[in-house]
Amino acid sequence: MPAAPPSPESWISVRPYGLYVVPGRFYVDPTRAVDRAVITHGHADHARPGHGHVLATAETLAIMRRRYPDAAGTTQQALPYGETLRVGDVDVRLVPAGHVLGSAQVVLEHAGSRVVVSGDYKRRPDPTCAPFEPVPCDVFVSEATFGLPVFRHPPAGQEIARLLHSLELFPERAHVVGTYALGKCQRVIALLREAGYDRPVYLHGALTGLCALYEDHGIALGDLRPAAGVPKDELRGAVVLAPPAAIADRWARRLPDPVTAAASGWMRVRQRARQRGVELPLVISDHADWDELVATIADTGAPEIWITHGREEALVHQARKMGRRALALALVGFEEDEDA
Numbered sequence: 001m002p003a004a005p006p007s008p009e010s011w012i013s014v015r016p017y018g019l020y021v022v023p024g025r026f027y028v029d030p031t032r033a034v035d036r037a038v039i040t041h042g043h044a045d046h047a048r049p050g051h052g053h054v055l056a057t058a059e060t061l062a063i064m065r066r067r068y069p070d071a072a073g074t075t076q077q078a079l080p081y082g083e084t085l086r087v088g089d090v091d092v093r094l095v096p097a098g099h100v101l102g103s104a105q106v107v108l109e110h111a112g113s114r115v116v117v118s119g120d121y122k123r124r125p126d127p128t129c130a131p132f133e134p135v136p137c138d139v140f141v142s143e144a145t146f147g148l149p150v151f152r153h154p155p156a157g158q159e160i161a162r163l164l165h166s167l168e169l170f171p172e173r174a175h176v177v178g179t180y181a182l183g184k185c186q187r188v189i190a191l192l193r194e195a196g197y198d199r200p201v202y203l204h205g206a207l208t209g210l211c212a213l214y215e216d217h218g219i220a221l222g223d224l225r226p227a228a229g230v231p232k233d234e235l236r237g238a239v240v241l242a243p244p245a246a247i248a249d250r251w252a253r254r255l256p257d258p259v260t261a262a263a264s265g266w267m268r269v270r271q272r273a274r275q276r277g278v279e280l281p282l283v284i285s286d287h288a289d290w291d292e293l294v295a296t297i298a299d300t301g302a303p304e305i306w307i308t309h310g311r312e313e314a315l316v317h318q319a320r321k322m323g324r325r326a327l328a329l330a331l332v333g334f335e336e337d338e339d340a
């Protein structure tokens with residue numbers, strides 16, 4: 001008779017720097033520099049600088065090299081989606097997570113037991129990255145950034161329509177939209193293009209590099225122009241994208257009578273939008289909302305759910321209601337924003 005598979009807790013451990021896969025001797029998304037890391041995606045709280053060996057998708061590695069030119073890993077190894085690599089005593093496979101370009105779930109198999117670490121993910125269509133694929137597993141490690149029933153994201157197209165409507169109402173005003181540099185910026189541009197908006201989109205200097213990287217990977221973003229040095233009148237009625245921190249600072253004040261917008265799942269919280277001086281909050285998220293989190297727990301069929309990275313308690317409770325064994329991992333070092 002074959003031996004029963006080892007319990008997942010016996011080969012995946014929660015350590016101060018994050019999830020450690022014992023039989024492979026590597027971490028997944030460690031919060032400090034380590035010898036061997038598997039990285040789910042390029043956001044700064046998952047992809048840290050200074051690792052020894054880094055395994056990730058080619059896109060994630062390219063993003064890391066752009067962000068950390070001298071510290072993206074002493075050695076880098078690209079693993080395409082769907083291919084299996086043996087690392088120590090573990091089979092490792094990367095599967096699309098639908099979060100940002102190159103984002104991956106990490107599928108780990110050891111001695112007949114399979115654990116899937118989601119990284120960050122969403123289930124909504126996104127023209128800038130491959131869609132999330134549910135993988136049947138024994139343990140699903142889920143993020144829970146928006147793990148409260150109050151978080152239900154509207155269709156992104158509906159939010160883009162609100163931005164386009166505001167441009168019609170205020171053709172004399174620049175519309176400055178706060179977007180994270182990796183993922184949200186390119187998705188907002190792609191959604192504008194899907195909605196038929198073909199005018200130039202102006203960019204804060206902090207956003208141009210990753211837009212170029214997306215285009216290098218085949219994601220067409222249309223006519224993009226640097227906002228710097230453009231005559232003020234040219235920006236009337238234009239869409240200008242900037243990092244969230246820039247929309248309310250001196251940089252934005254030189255724009256013509258700007259309408260201040262921001263694209264984030266957090267814009268569902270009106271108070272937060274007000275605090276940040278956002279007139280036009282756009283609820284566009286690259287994370288699963290409550291319904292997507294619950295549906296994904298069901299879709300993986302995993303009898304056991306480990307929850308991390310966000311609001312853990314409500315989702316733990318929900319998973320138990322669904323008959324799953326569930327626990328909160330309480331990993332430290334992750335930011336509540338995608339790209340703080």
Ligand SMILES: [Zn+2]
Binds near residue numbers: 043120335
């Ligand atoms: Zn994250």
Ligand SMILES: [Zn+2]
Binds near residue numbers: 041043046099120338
């Ligand atoms: Zn992320």
